[in-house]
Amino acid sequence: MxxxxxxxxxxxxxxxxAREFWWWAEKKRSARLNxxxxxxxxxxxxxxxxxxxxxxxxxxxxxxxxxxxxxxxSEPFVITRAKALAAVLDHMPIFITDLSRIVGYPGSAPHxxxxxxxxxxxxxxxxxxxxxxxxxxxxxxxAKEMAAFWKGRTFQDAVEQYQSRKERTQKLMGRPGGTGxxxxxxxxxxxxxxxxxxxxxxxxxxxxxxxxxAQKNMVEARTxxxxxxxxxxxxxxxxxxxCIEAMIRYARRFSRLARIIAENFETDPxxxxxxxxxxxICYKVPAQRPExxxxxxxxxxxxxxxxxxxWHNAAWPxxxxxxxxxxxxKDVLEDKIMTRDEAIELCGEWMIAAYTIGKSWAxxxxxxxxxxxxxYVWTLGGLDEEGNDACNDLTDCYLEAALITRVSDPTFGFRxxxxxxxxxxxxxxxxxxxxxxxxxIRNDDVLIPNLMHWFGHPLEEARRWVHQxxxxxxxxxxxxxxxIRYPNASVYGASLAVNLAIFDGVxxxxxxxxxxxxxxxxxxETFEDFYNAWYEQMKDAFEWATSLEHRNRQxxxxxxxxxxxTSLYERCVETGQNxxxxxxxxxxxxxxxxxxxxxxxxxxxxKLVYEDKKYTMDQLKEALLANWEGYEVMRMxxxxxxxxxxxxxxxxxxxxxxxxxxAKMSWSVRDINGQPWPTLPESVATFVLxxxxxxxxxxxxxxDPLYDGGCSPGPxxxxxxxxxxxxxxxxxxxxxxxxxxLLNQRLxxxxxxxxKGYKLWTExxxxxxxxxxxxxxxxxxxxxxxxxxxxxxxxxxxxxxxIAGYSAHxxxxxxxxxxxxxxxxxxxxx
Amino acid sequence: xxCIHCGYEGPVESFRYLYNVRLDEPTGNRECPKCFxxxxxDHTTEEAAPDxxxxxxxxxxLRK
Numbered sequence: 021m022x023x024x025x026x027x028x029x030x031x032x033x034x035x036x037x038a039r040e041f042w043w044w045a046e047k048k049r050s051a052r053l054n055x056x057x058x059x060x061x062x063x064x065x066x067x068x069x070x071x072x073x074x075x076x077x078x079x080x081x082x083x084x085x086x087x088x089x090x091x092x093x094s095e096p097f098v099i100t101r102a103k104a105l106a107a108v109l110d111h112m113p114i115f116i117t118d119l120s121r122i123v124g125y126p127g128s129a130p131h132x133x134x135x136x137x138x139x140x141x142x143x144x145x146x147x148x149x150x151x152x153x154x155x156x157x158x159x160x161x162x163a164k165e166m167a168a169f170w171k172g173r174t175f176q177d178a179v180e181q182y183q184s185r186k187e188r189t190q191k192l193m194g195r196p197g198g199t200g201x202x203x204x205x206x207x208x209x210x211x212x213x214x215x216x217x218x219x220x221x222x223x224x225x226x227x228x229x230x231x232x233x234a235q236k237n238m239v240e241a242r243t244x245x246x247x248x249x250x251x252x253x254x255x256x257x258x259x260x261x262x263c264i265e266a267m268i269r270y271a272r273r274f275s276r277l278a279r280i281i282a283e284n285f286e287t288d289p290x291x292x293x294x295x296x297x298x299x300x301i302c303y304k305v306p307a308q309r310p311e312x313x314x315x316x317x318x319x320x321x322x323x324x325x326x327x328x329x330x331w332h333n334a335a336w337p338x339x340x341x342x343x344x345x346x347x348x349x350k351d352v353l354e355d356k357i358m359t360r361d362e363a364i365e366l367c368g369e370w371m372i373a374a375y376t377i378g379k380s381w382a383x384x385x386x387x388x389x390x391x392x393x394x395x396y397v398w399t400l401g402g403l404d405e406e407g408n409d410a411c412n413d414l415t416d417c418y419l420e421a422a423l424i425t426r427v428s429d430p431t432f433g434f435r436x437x438x439x440x441x442x443x444x445x446x447x448x449x450x451x452x453x454x455x456x457x458x459x460x461i462r463n464d465d466v467l468i469p470n471l472m473h474w475f476g477h478p479l480e481e482a483r484r485w486v487h488q489x490x491x492x493x494x495x496x497x498x499x500x501x502x503x504i505r506y507p508n509a510s511v512y513g514a515s516l517a518v519n520l521a522i523f524d525g526v527x528x529x530x531x532x533x534x535x536x537x538x539x540x541x542x543x544x545e546t547f548e549d550f551y552n553a554w555y556e557q558m559k560d561a562f563e564w565a566t567s568l569e570h571r572n573r574q575x576x577x578x579x580x581x582x583x584x585x586t587s588l589y590e591r592c593v594e595t596g597q598n599x600x601x602x603x604x605x606x607x608x609x610x611x612x613x614x615x616x617x618x619x620x621x622x623x624x625x626x627k628l629v630y631e632d633k634k635y636t637m638d639q640l641k642e643a644l645l646a647n648w649e650g651y652e653v654m655r656m657x658x659x660x661x662x663x664x665x666x667x668x669x670x671x672x673x674x675x676x677x678x679x680x681x682x683a684k685m686s687w688s689v690r691d692i693n694g695q696p697w698p699t700l701p702e703s704v705a706t707f708v709l710x711x712x713x714x715x716x717x718x719x720x721x722x723x724d725p726l727y728d729g730g731c732s733p734g735p736x737x738x739x740x741x742x743x744x745x746x747x748x749x750x751x752x753x754x755x756x757x758x759x760x761x762l763l764n765q766r767l768x769x770x771x772x773x774x775x776k777g778y779k780l781w782t783e784x785x786x787x788x789x790x791x792x793x794x795x796x797x798x799x800x801x802x803x804x805x806x807x808x809x810x811x812x813x814x815x816x817x818x819x820x821x822x823i824a825g826y827s828a829h830x831x832x833x834x835x836x837x838x839x840x841x842x843x844x845x846x847x848x849x850x
Numbered sequence: 851x852x853c854i855h856c857g858y859e860g861p862v863e864s865f866r867y868l869y870n871v872r873l874d875e876p877t878g879n880r881e882c883p884k885c886f887x888x889x890x891x892d893h894t895t896e897e898a899a900p901d902x903x904x905x906x907x908x909x910x911x912l913r914k
């Protein structure tokens with residue numbers, strides 16, 4: 021008898037008691053959800069490699085190539101791009117998965133990932149040179165020809181014309197990461213729900229009116245400015261209309277397909293009725309306003325498909341429980357045309373539909389988010405515009421759906437406040453206790469003031485925030501909803517700045533002078549001298565990356581606009597400007613990936629080099645260049661220096677100063693709107709991806725993972741318990757110094773069983789909230805389970821863990837990432 | 851130092867350093883140049899760690 025058969029034979033209670041929640045979920049969910057959940061082709065990557073069987077879909081690149089080849093030379097780019105997207109939507113094969121009620125997929129088959137050819141020639145070349153079989157042999161020559169056609173035509177080509185040779189070289193080689201808009205080529209698109217839900221027919225009507233008025237104005241205008249002003253606007257409006265008309269046609273293809281299946285093939289009368297209802301819904305949305313929960317979900321899903329066929333979208337900034345509450349209320353509570361259980365099943369089905377979606381993005385991005393096809397962080401809970409608790413029964417439905425679907429994407433970010441109702445908080449805890457690693461918990465009483473502080477969002481607008489990706493909040497309003505991924509200006513391995521300060525701006529791995537010269541550190545007389553050099557190194561990367569991002573956005577605005585995305589912003593339809601040109605009230609951020617060891621490095625240098633004078637800077641340089649090989653005793657001295665997360669003011673006050681100086685840096689550069697660039701220390705899986713960083717003064721060797729969060733202590737270095745961690749992190753100003761920062765914690769699953777466990781956790785959360793910390797997320801899976809999953813991965817395929825900002829199936833990650841998660845300290849509460 | 855898999859003997863530097871997930875422990879994974887097997891090495895003694903620790907994640911306590 022196999023392990024699988026044995027566990028399935030347990031009843032629900034036995035599985036629950038054994039904390040085998042993945043089998044419990046399988047028993048608990050409906051036959052429909054069970055089928056759909058098991059039918060998923062996961063688009064997560066292991067390292068940077070897609071799982072067996074997943075392949076590239078050539079439909080998108082084929083139609084884009086054909087349309088761009090045939091386009092008249094005089095046709096504006098935005099029109100050609102719209103026509104290409106329309107061709108994909110009109111011709112790409114579509115399918116309806118058995119038993120599903122939510123349709124639409126950005127690809128022609130469920131195991132395929134769409135290929136966006138317009139993004140980056142490096143991505144295109146990487147895909148055709150991939151040796152894992154993601155392009156079928158019979159299609160490889162055609163794929164190579166199409167990739168060759170796009171060389172010189174991608175967004176990356178466009179922006180590189182405005183980068184110096186040094187910048188192009190540095191971003192590829194010299195820097196540990198850096199700007200990503202052209203290389204990573206993905207965005208986080210937050211919609212404006214009130215605009216979107218009016219229906220596409222209504223948007224088209226507005227566009228038609230604007231076009232008519234502009235044409236009249238152009239002819240009748242008496243000044244040159246007025247005569248020419250509408251030319252680019254007309255192109256933009258016409259391109260928008262091409263896209264959203266095509267989206268309506270795409271949805272109606274599903275309407276026809278559902279009806280064909282119902283009338284000709286389906287033998288089950290219940291399913292036949294369901295297909296007919298699906299046909300009606302797909303005819304109605306997105307053309308018209310949704311009126312029921314099912315229609316709203318289908319509407320949203322179509323919008324996501326549209327985004328994802330136009331461009332890589334890495335995130336899914338959505339707030340379902342808030343946006344869909346009126347539909348749920350009407351269907352479930354008032355008209356009673358749907359039961360609560362049916363609503364949970366529908367929410368779960370949507371989660372599974374989202375989980376199937378991946379993207380053919382850059383290898384570095386795949387590795388940084390290994391184990392995840394997203395990250396799709398859906399926002400739940402929080403305050404409404406008036407400041408009342410926005411949690412509702414639909415919030416609870418999503419949390420309950422998560423328990424039974426157990427997908428690693430989407431995950432939830434839960435907006436916590438003192439007003440959060442207990443029954444919802446209980447369900448949040450249950451998700452965490454089931455080992456999902458989500459929801460991550462966000463402090464509304466910190467993040468709302470944070471949005472107002474940095475960007476001047478009005479209070480009501482700030483209260484409307486959704487997660488842009490893993491962490492950063494931004495409003496979903498007319499002038500607040502962002503169309504792009506801000507942190508394309510980011511730095512991977514931000515802790516390298518310490519190393520650059522030691523070696524005067526030289527990357528010791530490449531030997532290149534990658535950053536500004538800040539002086540020979542051997543001659544620094546005080547720690548302040550060294551600290552100032554570190555700050556200059558931080559600023560160098562910051563100024564470089566933000567400058568490139570300013571240019572990247574302007575290139576998109578002028579030469580590479582996205583008409584589909586543009587059409588879903590009221591401000592864009594109103595002004596006739598594309599989504600990159602028509603500026604929202606920015607909610608910028610500059611991500612400091614793998615930054616949190618910085619203070620530990622600085623503290624060790626301060627103590628051992630400048631105060632105790634046990635080692636000279638030259639000795640430290642030698643040890644680092646040797647990767648600590650042969651310097652084990654010295655390395656352990658640096659490891660034993662004061663470490664973050666132990667409520668030790670020696671090191672904590674260094675972190676406080678670092679964060680204060682990050683804030684100064686943030687205000688020193690403004691984007692084109694005049695907005696500052698606050699930093700956001702976090703890590704996703706970069707703590708493993710950038711393990712190639714050279715040795716650091718906290719005792720880390722090249723190859724070792726970095727700390728796993730934005731403000732998380734190093735694995736095992738937080739030795740004084742969870743309260744000490746919170747006290748250290750609570751010393752930071754989470755409103756005025758950074759945009760957000762990520763705290764990972766591991767809790768003991770055995771300790772948190774039953775009512776006592778819930779009480780312990782709520783007390784912990786109260787302390788966390790009162791200390792003014794903006795984020796925390798939990799892993800609650802024991803080491804025995806994780807070890808067992810390493811040994812017999814086939815038996816633990818559904819085991820989900822939290823990485824940093826997203827969750828992933830444990831067995832789909834690299835061994836190093838698994839080991840780093842196991843090594844995190846398990847904190848006992850109480 | 852001796853490989854626990856194939857018996858290859860050589861200086862610790864000849865085993866390629868891979869990683870150690872816990873800075874506060876002297877152990878780390880290295881790769882044998884002959885058989886490419888992973889060996890958990892104690893860097894204070896520059897020898898392979900005891901058999902019962904091989905394949906384990908440094909610092910992880912199975913009792914938790």
